[in-house]
Amino acid sequence: MVLKYLVGIDFGHGETTASCINVADGSLQHLRIKDADKEDLFKISSAVYKIPRKDKSYDYTLERKDGYGICISFKTTVDNLRKTSHLQDKEAFENFIRLVYKAIKDNNSFLEDNGSDSNFLIYIASPTKWSKREKAEYKEFVEKAIGRKIGWLINESDAAYYHKKEYGGLTLVVDFGSSTIDFTLMYNGKKIDIDDLSNRLGAERVENNLLEIYRNDKNSNYAEITRISSDNVRNTKNNHISVYEETLFSLREQKETFYTKYKSLSNFYWDFEFNWIILGIDGVDPFRIRLKKKEEEILRDYMESVSSLFSEVKERIDKECKDRNIDVSQLRLILTGGASRMPWVRSSLLKVFGENTRLTKDDRPEYIVSDGIVNYAYALYQVRKEIAPIVNDLKDWLPELEDEMHQIISGVCQDICLKEIQQDKAIISYLSNEFQDDTVIDTDPRNSYYHNYYKSSIKGFVRIVDGINKRIYKNRKDINEEIFKRLNERIHEELDPMLRKSMLRLFHVEVSALNLLRGNQGILPLIQDNFTIGSDKLDEITDCCLERVGWCSWFNVNTLYGDESHEGTIRKDRGPNDRNRIARAYYDFIRETEFAPYSIGTIKDNIYNYVLDNIVSTVKDHLTFDPCGYDMKAEILSELERLRPFTARITSCEGKCVVVQRMEGMPKEEDTIEVEAEGLPALTALIKNVPSMNEWIRLTLDTEIPEAYLGGTVRKI
Incomplete structure (x- = not known):
């Protein structure tokens, strides 16, 4: 099916949102999880309701109805979900993910999912501080819940940055969520890792603090109403309903109402008629909080912890900037996340970083992560569309390059053999006027009729060359390196312009130095067969020499020995002109020989694989983030299939x-x-x-x- 959409889902601790980008034009929209007309109502609280079955197991739903038990605060690492104490959370979270995915498909009819054949891809995010293993396990957990593959997973604060991205400058993203406060520090589009500072100081601490104050108040009715409520749950056989979770969720909703309506928790009050609303039992007093206190008194400890965390982050940023010689005064803050709606968070941040620090606060903080997910997914989709044609051109061009590769390989072998032989002292001496008469033992005369000085001179020359050839073969690695260098130059000549233009379009950067092969790392196999030209090709060398000298000249300058072979000591001395003619003929023979020390097919495959890997590596070096599970090479190869x-x-x-x-x-x-x-x-x-x-x-x-x-x-x- 044609890929049309990229979907990002933010399974948040407090609320869940989903966003979508149309790959045809890059337009972004928010997806309906709730079937509502107003976009403000598309999102849902991260809560799922369980319905008891007769066999004591549960069905789950996103719809709240009488007699259903609420499950909240279930988002945690898979390691934690495996623990006995969290098994109910694991089941609840798995079903919540499944139901959210189903709701997205049901309420957004343009998304088509026919099993493995879909017109959209899915991406998710996780808390920044989770380890690589925890992120990979979470990705698998979500995949199992929805029954299909997830493209990749990105840090929540990284996604938030990408939604508000700037190509230059120093930027700190503070993603203040329900369970965690995550940080992403960026400089000129590159991440400076401070992930370890992300902290579980999310805004759930607010309702937890409120509940703790209520519980410990001597005049509180908490203990009594909890006892009565627990008895009523038991007596009505509603053991699947948790008094604590229902109470905490109601308190969270009241907290959010206060911050939306009053911008503060000062004089906070809360009434929750659990027994009537949840169990339908009348006549029981509600849970009730009446706090005649200012917000600073209610949240003093929590506010101090958050301020201390901000100070720790500032100290770390100062150090990182000093180490990199970055002007920290240019720092810009982006405050986002659902809990960033609490006004005191902004004040606390500016108190630590300075009142004059530039601070941007997102208007729709609940969507910044899901928007950032799909924005980054679209950026990587553009990478795939941009780079795949270059790789496709490489694949089409390599067969055309075969003749050139033959010429390069053979040419290097010729050049090095000629250079080593021509510059060797023994050859220089042989060609000089001072060369002295000498004899060699000739036990294998090759000519039964003309066994003469001239042929002996050729053989004598070749025997000198044999010694040089041994050294050439021993140092054959140098030949490999020279062949690799010339192939690398040719590949760069072909691909560099295309790749540079693509990098400029994708990342707005001028790439000055591309290295598509990055060293001969197994691209060319080590030469095993002796490719040098010596005594094993004496007949061919002799024929070449005689052809260059000419039959008439050859006959006139040699002495006839008769029609029988002759063994013994043969004079190899000739005049300087003859010796130079022999050498020149041998050099011509080398130039006319096609050297093929290894298979072109093997080299071609190696070049394709290595260039592809290095294109991927070069592009990945310029990515803003490298999400968990992202495989650029697989993405490019998938696009190649389409091309x-x-x-x-x-x-x-x-x-x-x-x-x-x-x-x-x-x-x-x-x-x-x-x-x-x-x-x-x-x-x-x-x-x-x-x-x-x-x-x-x-x-x-x-x-x-x-x-x-x-x-x-x-x-x-």
């Missing part, structure tokens, strides 16, 4: 609908492509499988094709 061309025969056509026989290279999933048919302009086509006919596919074109094209072909462009 593959094919030709298919038309078996039937009616109007805009054409059925073609499936052929190698055709997409396996629904896709929108451009095709062409002979005599017609390029067409846009939607590919769909024909039901129950795996060998056929249907193309729905944007124009009609005449029946005359039956039996013809269509080609993907």
Whole structure:
């Protein structure tokens, strides 16, 4: 199915939101989790309700009804969820995730999910301080709950930054959530890691503090009403209902009402008729709080803890900036997260960082994480669309490069062999006027009729070369390095311009130095066979020399020995001109020889894989974040599949609908492509499988094709 949307879900501790981006135009919208008309009502509280079954297990729902038990505060690491004390939380959280995903699909009909065939991808976020293992386990946990793969997982505060991203400057994101306060520090689009400072000082501490004050007040009715309520739960056989969780959730809602309406908890009050609202039992007093106190008195300890955390963060930022020679005075603060609505948080932050520090507060803090998730997903989608054609061009270009590769490899072997031989002292001496007469033992004369000085001179020269060749072969690693260098230069010449333009479009950066092969790390196998030219090719060398000298000259300058072979000591001394002619002929023989020390096919495959890996590495170096589970290489290869061309025969056509026989290279999933048919302009086509006919596919074109094209072909462009 055609990929149309990217979906980001923020399963928050206090509330859950979902956002979506259309890949065609990059437009963002908020998804309905609740089926509501107003966007403010799309989100839901992170609460799920359990319905008892006769077998003492539970069904779960997002809808609150009489007799249902509430489950809250279940978001934690999978390690914690595995503990016996958290097994109910594990079940509740798993069902909450499942139901949220179902609600998103049900309430947003443009999202199509047919099992493994969907028109959207999903991404999520996690608390920043979680370890890599905890994030990976959480991703798997969500995948199991919804029954499909998650693209990747990003830190919540990283997602918040990306929604408000700036390419330059020093920025601190403070994501003040219900369970945690997360921090992301960025400088010129690059992250400075302070994840370890993220802290479980989220705003759930507020309702916990309120409940603790209520519980410890000597004049409080908490103990009595809790006892009566627990008895009523037991007597009505509603043991699935938790008095504590119902009370805490009601207190959280009242806290949020106060901050929305009064911007403070001063003179906080709360009435919760648990027995009537939850159990339907009348005549029992409500839980009741009446605090004739200012907010600072109610939350003193919590506010001090938060202020202390902000001070610790500031000290760390000062140190990180000093170490990097960054001007800390340019720091900009972004305050977000659902709990950032509490006005005292902003005041506390500015008190620590300075009243003149620039601070941006998000208008829709509940959506900043889910918006940031899909914004970053769209950025990575753009990377995939931008880089895949470059890799595709590389794949198409490498077969065309084969002849050039042959020339480069052979040319390096020729150049090094010639250089080493021509510059060797023994060869220089052989070609000089001072070269002295000498004899060699010749036990293998190669010519039964003309066994003469000239041929002996060739053999003598080659024997000198043999010693040099041993050194060349021993140092064959140098040849590999030179071949690698020239191949690398050619690949850069071809790919550099495209990749630089892509990096500028994607990341707004001029990349000065690209290294697509990054050293010969197994790209070229070590040469095993001796490729040098010496005595093993004496006949071929001799023929080349005689051809260069000419038969007439050769006959005139040599002495006839008779028609029998002769063994013994043979003079190899010739005049300087003859010796130079032998050497030049040998050099010509090297230049005319095609050296192939290893398989071009192997090298071509190695180059493709290494260049692909290094393109991925180069691009990843410029990513703002590297989310858990993100595999850029797999994304690019997936896009390559979509780019593959094919030709298919038309078996039937009616109007805009054409059925073609499936052929190698055709997409396996629904896709929108451009095709062409002979005599017609390029067409846009939607590919769909024909039901129950795996060998056929249907193309729905944007124009009609005449029946005359039956039996013809269509080609993907």
